[in-house]
Every structure is written in C-alpha cells, then in structure tokens.
Amino acid sequence: xxxxxxxxxxxxxxxxxxxxxxxxxxxxxxxxxxxxxxxxxxxxxxxxxxxxxxxxxxxxxxxxxxxxxxxxxxxxxxxxxxxxxxxxxxxxxxxxxxxxxxxxxxxxxxxxxxxxxxxxxxxxxxxxxxxxxxxxxxxxxxxxxxxxxxxxxxxxxxxxxxxxxxxxxxxxxxxxxxxxxxxxxxxxxxxxxxxxxxxxxxxxxxxxxxxxxxxxxxxxxxxxxxxxxxxxxxxxxxxxxxxxxxxxxxxxxxxxxxxxxxxxxxxxxxxxxxxxxxxxxx
Amino acid sequence: xxxxxxxxxxxxxxxxxxxxxxxxxxxxxxxxxxxxxxxxxxxxxxxxxxxxxxxxxxxxxxxxxxxxxxxxxxxxxxxxxxxxxxxxxxxxxxxxxxxxx
Numbered sequence: 001x002x003x004x005x006x007x008x009x010x011x012x013x014x015x016x017x018x019x020x021x022x023x024x025x026x027x028x029x030x031x032x033x034x035x036x037x038x039x040x041x042x043x044x045x046x047x048x049x050x051x052x053x054x055x056x057x058x059x060x061x062x063x064x065x066x067x068x069x070x071x072x073x074x075x076x077x078x079x080x081x082x083x084x085x086x087x088x089x090x091x092x093x094x095x096x097x098x099x100x101x102x103x104x105x106x107x108x109x110x111x112x113x114x115x116x117x118x119x120x121x122x123x124x125x126x127x128x129x130x131x132x133x134x135x136x137x138x139x140x141x142x143x144x145x146x147x148x149x150x151x152x153x154x155x156x157x158x159x160x161x162x163x164x165x166x167x168x169x170x171x172x173x174x175x176x177x178x179x180x181x182x183x184x185x186x187x188x189x190x191x192x193x194x195x196x197x198x199x200x201x202x203x204x205x206x207x208x209x210x211x212x213x214x215x216x217x218x219x220x221x222x223x224x225x226x227x228x229x230x231x232x233x234x235x236x237x238x239x240x241x242x243x244x245x246x247x248x249x250x251x252x253x254x255x256x257x258x259x260x261x262x263x264x265x266x267x268x269x270x271x272x273x274x275x276x277x278x279x280x281x282x
Numbered sequence: 283x284x285x286x287x288x289x290x291x292x293x294x295x296x297x298x299x300x301x302x303x304x305x306x307x308x309x310x311x312x313x314x315x316x317x318x319x320x321x322x323x324x325x326x327x328x329x330x331x332x333x334x335x336x337x338x339x340x341x342x343x344x345x346x347x348x349x350x351x352x353x354x355x356x357x358x359x360x361x362x363x364x365x366x367x368x369x370x371x372x373x374x375x376x377x378x379x380x381x382x383x
Contacts, residue, residue, distance in 0.1 A: 212302040213317035220308075220315065233310040234297040241299040241306065 006049070011105070012040035014163040014174040015190070016112060018105070019044035024052050027096050034098050037188050038177050046088040048081070048108070053095050065107060065226040072227070074107050076100075083108060085115070102178060106161065110224050114232050117166040117239050120224040123196070124180075125157040125173045126150055127187075131194035132173035133264055134162050135252070136222045141199040142254065144181040149258045158186040161224065164193065166239075170246055194268055196243075197252035205263040208251045215249040216240050290338075290362055290371050291331030291378040298326070309369050316370065321347055321354075322361050329371055331378035335362060 006021040009031045017040045020031055027050065032039060059077035066073055071090075074081040079100045083090030090108070094100040110120050123136035124143035128150075135146050147159040157163075157173055160180030164171050171193040175186035198210070198218050210218070219240045225233070248271055254260040292298070298307045305323040307316045318326055321343055328338040339358045344351050365371040372378055 211304070213304045213306055216301065216306055217315055217317075220313070230295060230310045233313060234308075237297040237308045237310070238299065241301050245301055 009035070010040045010042060010044050011035045011038050012042055012188075013038055013105070013109060013176055014113070014118075014165055016046070016109065017042040017044045018108065019047040020050060021047060022050040022052065024050075024096070027052055030096060030098055031101070034101070035177050035185075037185055046083075046108070046112070047090070048083070048104070049089075049091045051091060051093045053093060055095060063103070063107065063226050064228070065111070066228045072111060074104065074226075076103065079104055081107075083111070085111070106178060106224060107226055109163070111227060111232075113163075113165065114225065114227070114236055114239070117235075117242070118164050118171075119236065119239060119243075121162040121164060121196075121219075122160070122222040122224060123162040124159045125162040125186075127155040127157065127173075127189070127191040128153075128261070128264065129268065130191060131268060132157065132191040133194055133268075134164075134173060134196040135199050136162075136196060136218070137199035142201050142256065143199065145201075145256050146199065146254065146260060147182060149256070149260060151258065151261055154261070155187050155189065156182075156184070157189070159184070164243070165190075166242075171243060193247050195248045195250065195264075195271065197250050197264075200251060200253045201256060202253040204253070204255055205260050206253050207263060207267055208253070210249055210251055212244055215244045219244060219249070286375055288335040288359070288362065289331060289333070289374050289377050290325075290329040290335055290366075291374075292326065292329050293369055293372055296370055307365075307370055311369060314368055316365070316368070321349070321357070325358055325361060326365075326371070331372075335359070 006023055007028045008019050008021045010017050010019050022028055061077040063076040070086050071082050071084040079094035081092040081104055092104050113119050123134045124147045125132055125134045135143055144159045147156055157175040159182040161176050161178040163174040163176045172190045173193050174190040175188045177185040179185055295311045296307055296309055305318040324342050328342055339355050343354050366373045
C-alpha cells in the first residue's frame, strides 16, 4: 500500500514557524483559511503531522499535558497529540475540527515558550504609537470591549490570547490568529511591551498601581499553561517575576467608551523612557 | 509555646523570588502562591534544616526586629506550621538534610 502524499502548511505565530502536514486536501484548505495572515515560507522549526479521524469528540475530558519519556503527551476529549521537543516533531490525531487545531497549536506554543522565557496570556493586546499594550482579565472583564473602542491608528494583535516573547531588549508582544468574541484574527506583527493592564469595568477611567506580589499572582492566574511538570511550572514562575520586574503592571478601571484609550496614551507618555529597565532582582 | 527543638528546611518543591522587597513563594506541585512579610522572609531564608527555629528567632528575628522574644517564637511556630501545611517548609525534631530537587 502506498501512503498518500503529505501536504504541508507552515504556520508562523510569534516568529516560530511550525509545519502542519496532512494528506487531506480539505483539512489543508481549512488550515490555510484559518491561519491566513500567519502562513509562512520560513523553514519550519517544528512539525506536526495530522492523522484525521472521521468521528466526533470521544469524550468531554479536560486537557492533560504530561511527559512520557522525552516527549509530551497532550490529550483532550477531542484530540490526542504527542510531541518530542528534542526532534521538534509530533503527531496529532483529531477530526477536522478547527477549534481542536487551535487548541493543539496553543498548547504546543505554550510549551515552546515556557522553555524560552515567554508565555501565552489570556489578554487582548494592541500596538499604539509603536508600543504594545496588554489588557488582561477574566471573561467579561472587557478584553474584547476595549479592542472594539480602539482608535483607527491602533493595531490589534489579539482580543483573546496574547503572545509574549523575551528578546535582548525585553518583552515583545506578537499578533495571534486566536480570536475571542471579536471573531477576528490579530495582525501578524509585533512590538515591545509597554504595559500590562488588568481590566475592571467601572463608572470612570482610572489607572492604579498594583503591588508586585499581586501583579505576579494575577499574571500567573492568566497565563495559559497546561503541563503537569514541576520544573516547567517553576520556570514559569521565574518568568512571571521577571516580567513583573520589567514591565509596568497596573489595574485599569474603565468606562466602556473610546476615552479609555486617552487614558492609555497618557499613561504611555508618563512612562516613556522608563520602560523595561533591567530588573532589580533578576 | 513548644519547648521541643524544631528544625525547618525549605521544600524542594518550591520556587521563591524576592521582588520589590517582597518574598514570593510558590509551591510548584499545586501552584499555590504566598507572599511573605519581612519577618517571615528572615525565617524562610534561614530554614537550612540544621539551625533550630528557636536559634533563628533569637539570633535573626529578634536581632533585626523590635519584637518580644516570647511573642516572636509563638508567631514563628504558627508561621512554620502554616507553611508546613502547604508543603513549603519541612519540619522535624531532628536536623534535616537539604532536599534534592
């Protein structure tokens, strides 16, 4: 029996190209449409081979991510994946559900980023005057709302899942195709992070300081991380502390209209030149 | 207040960082998170497994803070019991060997 030829789409999120290979033409079309704007001709750093099933979700099981030898096993009711960080290769068994595909990619990126001092954050993000601003909070806190009120010169990176990487000059935020209620992918670009705001809606716009411990606590609560791995959790904690020591983190109480962006711009002006200095305790 | 000699050591299942003058400790087994005050930080940092708690309180806590020794010892024992309950500190009546992660 001759195996069907594999077709490949390379999806590059956060500057990390991952080849998705399948022998199913329709699934490839789905990948191309879903990640339009994030398709890349770069040489892939990692590869996932998809084995598609025709059945629906097997169960409603929550996601579990655990090590088996050198590889990561990623299981949820609707998919099962195995990825070996040494070879960079993995396989996924799922049906052609795009939400399963999104989840697999998010988990894989969270594992890659955790090793590199970055993370995925449950936050909207946008570029304003060349700098990235993050808006985090639980569902309903206003992530999508604040992106809806963004002025035309603001570039949306995501209204749901922010992508943070540590570079030589500090943290940068990258656009992601992972959309929330806005149902619109972010722009595929990046900028240095200027501030992270934890959102609350209120009768007026105001920005308040947060103690470092509270900032770390809130940050840890909103980082997307699934792996049952003590060493990686410790690394993530170190990353969160590093982020808090480099990036201004505030509570942003906002009244849902466009004036909140004036507040963000004013904050940015006040903090210009005081961003991402080397931390005291790193 | 206990007359028994208590030895305390930091668990290997934790990550700790000082940030802006605060010590933050996380139990990596269950991701529980604690912020220690100044006195608690001194005790936590001195938890080497072979210095008795009473000695830590006498030589470090009472030296650095204006605090009644009896009260300091009682508070320290309460703090140690709490962190021990969360798997942050190991407690023994014998000296403890450092845990290997």
